[in-house]
Each structure stands twice: as C-alpha cells, then as structure tokens.
Amino acid sequence: MKNGPEDRSFNDIANKFQKNIYGSTKGRLRHELLLHHLAQHTSIAASRLQILDAGGGTGVMAESLLNMQHSLTLTDISQETLDIAADRLGRFDKLSILKSDILSLPQKQYDLVICHAVLEWVEKPKAVLEKLASLVKPHGFLSVSFFNRDAQLFGNMCYGNFDYVEQGMQVKNRVRLTPNNPLKPKDVLTEFAALPLSIKLTAGIRCFHDYLRDLDKQEKYYPQLKSLEIQYGDQEPYLWLGKYFQIIAQKV
Template sequence: MALKDQSFNGLAHKFNRNIYGTTKGQLRHTLLCEVLSESLSGLPPQRIIELGGGTGVMSAFLAAQGHHLTLTDISEEILALAREQLDSAIDIRQADLFSVNELGDFDVVVCHAVLEWLAHPFDALAHLGTQMAPGAKLSLTFFNRDAALFSNAIYGNFDYIARGMKVKNQVRLNPQQPLSPKVVIDRLEQLGFSIKSMRGIRCFHDYLRDKDMAASHYEELLALERQYCTQEPYLWLGKYFHLWLEKN
C-alpha cells in the first residue's frame, strides 16, 4: 500500500494526550524550547511560521517570547483545539506543508516532527529549500531512524528490523518514515542550507530499562539530556534529531 501524508483528524485528543501528556513529550518540548530560546537570543521579534504545528504548543511558547507567529497544520480538527487554547494574535491556517508558498516572508521556519509523517519527506525538504529566503533560519526535528533501529535491537525485535522496520498495519500514532540524520544533513547541504547546530533529543529517556524512572527521576534525566545532547556519540542516538540551519 502506498504511503500517504498523515493527518490526525479523528485522533486529535488522543494525539494531544500522547504527545504532551507523557514524560517523553514533556522532555522533547522542554529541550526544543531551550534550543530555540538559545538560537533566537538577542534577536528582535521574528516572523515565524510553524509547519505541521499541531495544537500550537511551540507556537504559544514562541509568541510568549515576543515573536510573531503563524501556525499551520493539515488537520482542521487539531487546529480547532489550537484555536481554543492559543492567543488570538497567533495566525492559524489549515494547510499542508506543500501548499505553503509564502515561506520567503518569514525569518524563521519551524518544522518539528513532521517529515516522518509524510509520504515524500525529501520532497518536503526540497520545498523548504526552494521557498525560504537567503538568511532565513530553519528549526528542523525528525524521528531518527538510526535510533529506532538501535532501540529495537535492544528490545530484541530482530524480525521487525529484518523487515526494514515496516509493519503490515500501520498504527496512526507511530511515525511511518523515520529518517537517518546523516542522510538528511547531506540532502539539506545540497539544498543550500548551512548547519549551525545539531543535537539529539531524548538520547537516554527512551532507552531506560525501568520506564517508571522517567517520571520518578525526571529532573536527573533532564539534566543528563542537557549535558550530553550535543556531544558525540550520544547526539546520534536521540530518538529525535534537531537541526538549526540557515538558508544560504
């Protein structure tokens, strides 16, 4: 069966609980907020568009920092939740990534955890490369195929790995297209992006043998993630991989 771009219509409330109501969601959001705060530090208010931003948790954070936000998502159901929760100053638009053709009007493009839900993620990167203006910044996060393989090997899912980590019946909240960071980096450089920083997101959390420790030792875990997320070899094992880039 051919892959299709994933929408979360029909799953909006479950998506919201699973992503932000868990330690893995909280940790990912906290670490990404920190890297964006660091990357945007000292700059005047930026015009920022978030692609595939879901309920707008990151848009809300950035707007609270004084930036001007536009939030897009393919799911109108998800955006209905966003409209209930977000300040009216945030411009909310229902659109898929490929239909957003005014990226050149923005200083920063945020595209977090979107590529792995697309049928053609590298076409999406090409769209960003074509549309973004020189000097604009891109905050990109995606589900790490190398980390997914490593964690499945740890849990003994050898048959799954042998099948290329493909399942017969795709679960809608499981990313369908994890990507290898080095492959993505190579493609982005070909598209005219310069890498300013990179880091792993959840380098340790998802490998805990005692899953209860993610909650009982959350602060210690967060400190460990902060300490090692930019250091090799740990950054390559982050369940998500983050890149801060500039369009040449």
C-alpha cells in the same frame, strides 16, 4: 531520503495524539529540548520574529513562542488539530492559522521556520525540506526535527523486538502514532548540504530517556535526566541515538 506512502493527517485522532504525546515525559522532554536548542542557536531570545510553524498541530510549540511575543503563523493539514490549537491559542493576537500542506504554502518568507516531527509523516520529505528552506529569509533560521530510523532500530534491538527488526520494522497493522517514514539523520544532512543553509546545530532528542530500564526514573529524576540530555545531546556518539534528531540551520 526515500518517499513514504502518503502524507499523514491526525484528523481522526487529534485528541489521542495530544494526550499520548504531550501527556508524558516523552512529549514534555522533546518539547523542552527543542525549545532549549532554539533559544541557544537562533535569535528567538533577542528579537521579535516572524515565525512559521509548519505542521504545528495542536500548537504546543506555537504557544511557547507566542508567549515570547513573537508573531506566528501555524499551519497543518488537519482541521481537527487546528481547532484544538485555536482553542489553546485564542488569546494571542499575533497568531495566524492556516490549513494547508507544506508544499502548498504561500511563498512568503519568515525570520524562523520550524517543522518539528513532520518530515517522517510526509510522502516527499526532500521536496518538503526544499520548500521549507525557500520560506526562510536571508540570515533567518530553519529548525527541523524528525523521527530517527537508526535510533528506532537500535531501540527495538534493546527491547528485544528481534522479529520486528527482521521484518524491516514494517507490520501490516501499523500503530497509528508510528511514523510512516522514519528518516536516517545522515541522509537528511546530505539533503541539507544541497540547500543554501549553514548548519548551526545537530542534536539528538531523547538520547537516553527512552532507553532507561527503570521507566519510573523518567519521571522521578526528570530534572537530572533533562540536564544530561542537554549536556550530551549534541555530542558524538550520543546525538545519533536520539529518538528524534534536530537540525538548526541559518540561511546564507
């Protein structure tokens, strides 16, 4: 995996990030699919766990897991996003909040470590992945998701953004919510092979949603669309087309 220019903080646009990502069917579907796969492939539905949400931002996933009575540590490098999370999650007594980059996190181990939509924003994704694996207890679980560079290219070709693709999907004035360092799933899977982890799930997140020609169907037929995303999202060849890619692995 190639390193990006620098770790990205959302300190300057936390509220915009919250609205644009989670105020749409894109964000809702991503969140619900990630949570579905966690329920199917980890022990969150059967046990009370100690969970680390690394780079957890405004606490959307944390809220779902805290509602399931788990104990959770939420970290991020952006104080502004953590302030939003603290307001959202203030009612939970099993929550700890820590401002830190992932590589500087204390060397404590957890039953479940999640790091969703973070790797594509950091300077050293390989080092971050190694750090995350070290924070998982024996027989515990790691879930990562990241922006899929292969799907980014495919989508831009479908949308007719040919000049953008020819420029290597790089522009001088980058949109602030466009990831610094989108990753290829097979490159990340190669890094996983070097870690003491056994992969339990590989799945595309939003394999179909973003490619719909009629955008109204994203909302109008949301339940049917979500069902089909679940049915086909972990199957060849569709998993490689997900705008995000999720990997769940268990510590050996």
